[in-house]
Amino acid sequence: MNERILISGASIAGLTLAHWLTRYGFRPTVVERAPRPRGGGNGVDVRDNAVEVAERMGIMPRVRALATDVHGMKFVDAADRPVARVDIRDPRSVEIMRGDLVALLGEAADAEIVSGDSIRELEQDDDGVRVTFEHAPARTFDLVVGADGMHSHVRRLAFGPEEEFVQHKDHYFAxxxxxxxxxxxxxxxxxxxxxxxxxxxxSGNHAQAKAYFIFRSAPLDYDHRDVAEHKRLVSRVFGGETSWRTRELLDSALADPDFYFDALGQVHMDSWSKGRVVLVGDAAWCASPASGAGAELALVGAYRLAGELAAAGGDHRIAFARYDAVHRPLVEKKQQIGPNVRLMVPRTEGGRCVRDALVRLPLMKAVGAVERRVQGRNARPLPEYAPAW
Structure with missing residues (x-):
């Protein structure tokens, strides 16, 4: 049946997968490099089929209770005068802080969770995967799932180096x-x-505010785990900026020990599985934060992976192929991120003026509302999976 399943990564995809695997009778173990859950984070959207997943997990009422209650985006000039506003409220979607969603999923996971450790090596054969950890003794699992983000270590061990799969999208954010x-x-x-x-x-429901920084850049050479280096990179780009409140925001952000920095990137893979190892979430298909679809894809993808394993009676060869086939169309759709980054970060001063003029037009607001309604109608109900035993 392939009952013993190791999941690397205790964020949205990994914890959702652990919940559903346990519900279907599997025995998941989650290993997470961080010693504790990361609180706060950015706002993420639970929308369309992801709402359905959260409802079936029984957490959707609490997701709504913790909603950020953000009305929209406001663009300002150097004197802090509003030049344009975009209302982003959507009745089909609930925005929640990533840390709040991860906390809810952690409560719902009902699985063994090992914090402060990570995978060092994987050796798979016809009978299982022997996993060597950084700290814990080696163990053998039937299957291993990489849910460890865009810079996935599991993907590197099982599929190859990061540069073969991650595409840089010309921007960095913090x-x-x-x-x-x-x-x-x-x-x-x-x-x-x-x-x-x-x-x-x-956020209307959180006392703590968040500073955001985005800048255009060719690929940079840096250690994605070195927070001090991240702060130096952002300081180098924004440290000389005296307009608006940039300096105050930067000083506040640099004092935060949980400062987060990464590239806007996408992951593209021909297959999300190799033998007994499979990927889910950003490790498999990161659409970049600019897509606004990270949480949606993680919740739905994890639900489908667990469901296909249950429906196949634990036969990973059948389940992994079905999971790829049913979830890939949604991933490919969400990876087409459109003008989001150009809207937020125009390349030139002229581009900024054009952006501000466009978002003030009533037609733009109407087009956005129609697009949201069409997407909602196109979302197909998720299947109800049943274990094949």
Missing amino acids: FADADAALGEDRWVTMFNTPGRMAGIYR
């Missing part, structure tokens, strides 16, 4: 805690200079 007094309540306030954006995110 977020961290910020002084709430610097932004308007229930709005994401953004200030642009050519190729750069500094902003502040004010």
